[in-house]
Amino acid sequence: MDEMKSKNYAWRKKPRKFAPKSRLGCKTCKIRRIKCDLSRPSCLKCRSTGRTCDGYNEMPLACKAERIQPTQYAREIVDRVDSCDSDHPCTTASAYEPTRWHSKYHDLNLQNLGSLMVLPVTGSTQAEAMYFFQDISIKDLNEYRPCEPWRKILMFFSQTVPAVRHAAMALALIHRNYLDRDSHERGYQSPSWKDRLQDKAPLIHYNRAIELLLNLESGDSAETTAVTLLVCYLFTCFDHLAGDDVQAVKHLRGGVALLRSIETASFSHCTSDNAQSSGVHAILCQVAKQIHHLDMQAVMFLVDWTPANIQETFMSHLALDDSPFRSLDQAADHLQNLLTQVMRLRNTNYQISPTDTMSPLPSSLKDIVLGQLETWSNLFENLLQQDGPSGSDFGTGPLVSLLRLQHTIAWILLNGYGPGREMDYDKFLPQFQQCVALAGEVAAAHQRYSGSSRSTFTPEIGFLPVLYIIGVKCRHPIVRRQVLSILRRQLIREAAWDSISTARVVERVIEIEEGAGGEQMVHCMEQIPVWQRIEALSYTYVRRGPPAARLEITYTFCAREGVHIESLMI
Known part of the structure; x- marks a missing residue:
């Protein structure tokens, strides 16, 4: 009898085995404390037993990808991603597996920035917005002067930094609204998108980006500055698309003011075509270049706009004399400065001195700019006639036609x-x-x-x-x-x-x-x-x-x- 009792109660002496709580599984498997196979939209465990799969709770934390070299920048990204809560989850298109994604963008020189953080996806609409940003918005943003490193920077930060991610999604959604509105007027509709898209969706991500930006760690680190300028750039694009040009100009002014607060020497080598930069500094140089372009071009629609450091930039171009252009991009930068001078001269209705400290010029600024336009034309045509594969492609490029167009109209305006x-x-x-x-x-x-x-x-x-x-x-x-x-x-x-x-x-x-x-x-x-x-x-x-x-x-x-x-x- 005693032996029988010991066998009957033997099971009580064995510790009960509890399965670890599933943090990635569906809600049903979590309650049942069983391992979930993570199949979407419903797991196989639930379907095989006839149960209803209650879906998944999306994780608000970033998923770590392939470990490279840990740095302070990577830790800061983790801290910023952790600030996202369940009410405002970080989202992504999850279009690439981590290894493939990093391999595709290895030439951006981002290997020193630490671990690549790919943010998780939280819905088909948000995923489609990121697809749209990557496939269409990025392509359109700098159509006239395509810059592959700049596009890769936008891709990288929209995949890794929550503030930039939400700013990118806001831009993508309002950009898609812009296209849909035009398509509707032409009789074309996209119901699959329109049914899911809410009018307030772009503004929600816009406000969320602001909130995350305000939560960035205080300080003037290059990383924080780069993120702030990226969001500023995306917000400028957003408000132009929304038809709020006043707000867009405010964002541009903010970006320009932030750039002016940075030591000029830190960007001195960024303007050189043969400058080799890497890591955060290369990113900051690219962002600064894009903000500078928008600043210089604002005179084309704002009469009272004065670009930052316009006199210093003009004098630096005067110092070039007859130095040949090394690239089409350098020629475009030089012409943009001349065109800005022409518009400033017309907008202000009086002649200005290139610098406040110089004595009056022996001839008018108009004559100086006319001379520079002629010099530019000669140097530009010499560049197009250069031998080699790069020179042979210039003649048919759309940028060449655009530069000739802008040069000619600047000459007409100045002569009239x-x-x-x-x-x-x-x-x-x-x-x-x-x-x-x-x-x-x-x-x-x-x-x-x-x-x-x-x-x-x-x-x-x-x-x-x-x-x-x-x-x-x-x-x-x-x-x-x-x-x-x-x-x-x-x-x-x-x-x-x-x-x-x-x-x-x-x-x-x-x-x-x-x-x-x-x-x-x-x-x-x-x-x-x-x-x-x-x-x-x-x-x-x-x-x-x-x-x-x-x-x-x-x-x-x-x-x-x-x-x-x-x-x-x-």
């Missing part, structure tokens, strides 16, 4: 500088015709680049302001209508410029100057008298409430007093 000289623009008809031909080449390349006639967006300034200048300053009826044809071909948005508004303003100028609502087309420029020509013109995009958006234009006539204000529906 001064009040009461509207009739002088008639002398530049051959140059205007050349500009229209170049703009047609850029527009055709743009359409090939986008792959279709879909609407596109870029924060860079390309050829829309040039078409605007031609449309309002060249009075030749055929040239003007060629400009309208290019503008109407495809919906394009460049920062605060868009092709629809630009076309509408040019149409109104034609109506005013040609008379009779533009229906009775004039046959030659001389038929438009000086007193009927618009001299100064500006317009503002206004969007208030549900009614259709409109443009408020302000203009004056040559040799006539008075300011005229009109409101145009678009």
Whole structure:
């Protein structure tokens, strides 16, 4: 009997084996305390037993990928990722396995930044937003001057840093809204996306990015500065797409102010084409370069905008003398500075000294810039004629046509500088015709680049302001209508410029100057008298409430007093 009792109670002496709690499994397997096979959307364990799989709780923490060299930067990323909670999970497209992802971007020189942190996915809509950012938004952001290292930086940080991730998702969602809106007007709809996308979704990620940015560790480390500037850049793009150009300019001002607070010497070698940088410093140089481009180009839509260090940059270019260009990118930077000087000269309506400490120049700034434009043209053509594989491809590139277009319009504007000289623009008809031909080449390349006639967006300034200048300053009826044809071909948005508004303003100028609502087309420029020509013109995009958006234009006539204000529906 005793032996029987000992056998009956033997099981009580054995410790009960508890399975470890599953942290990755579905909710049902967690409750049952069994190992989950992690199959999606329902695990096989539940399906094989006829149970209902209650799904998974997404982890708000980053999943560590292949271990490289641990550094302080990697630890900071982990700390920032840990700040994400379950109410605001970090999201990802999870498009790449860690090893493949790092292998694909090894040439970005990021191996010294520590462990690659790939953030987990939390939903098909958010995943699709990241796919869109990686496949379309990044491609469109710097279409005119593609920069592969810059695109890789955006990819890397959008995959690894929560603040940049949410800023990228906000941009992708509003970018997709922008494309869908244009597609809807053309009769095309994307129900699969529209049904899932909520209007507030872009703003949610926008606000979340701000929250995460404010939670970054205090200090002026290069890593924190790079993340802040990246978010600033993405926010500038976001607000331009949202039609809030005022807020976009505020973000740009913030980025420029942050750059100016950094020691200039730390970026001195970034401007050199043969400079070799690595790690965080290379990233910071690339971000600074993109912010600088937007800062220089803002004069194309803001009359009172003064780019940072514009005089110092101009004097550094003057020091080049006749030094040959080493690359197309260097030529583009030099021309952008000259174009900025031209626009500043016209916008301020008076000549300025390149530096405040120098004595007055022996000749006007206008003559100096005209000389520099001629020098640039000679150096540029010499670059295109260089032997070698890189030189042979220049002649057919869209950037070459764009640079020639911008150079020609800068030359026209500077030669027509001064009040009461509207009739002088008639002398530049051959140059205007050349500009229209170049703009047609850029527009055709743009359409090939986008792959279709879909609407596109870029924060860079390309050829829309040039078409605007031609449309309002060249009075030749055929040239003007060629400009309208290019503008109407495809919906394009460049920062605060868009092709629809630009076309509408040019149409109104034609109506005013040609008379009779533009229906009775004039046959030659001389038929438009000086007193009927618009001299100064500006317009503002206004969007208030549900009614259709409109443009408020302000203009004056040559040799006539008075300011005229009109409101145009678009």
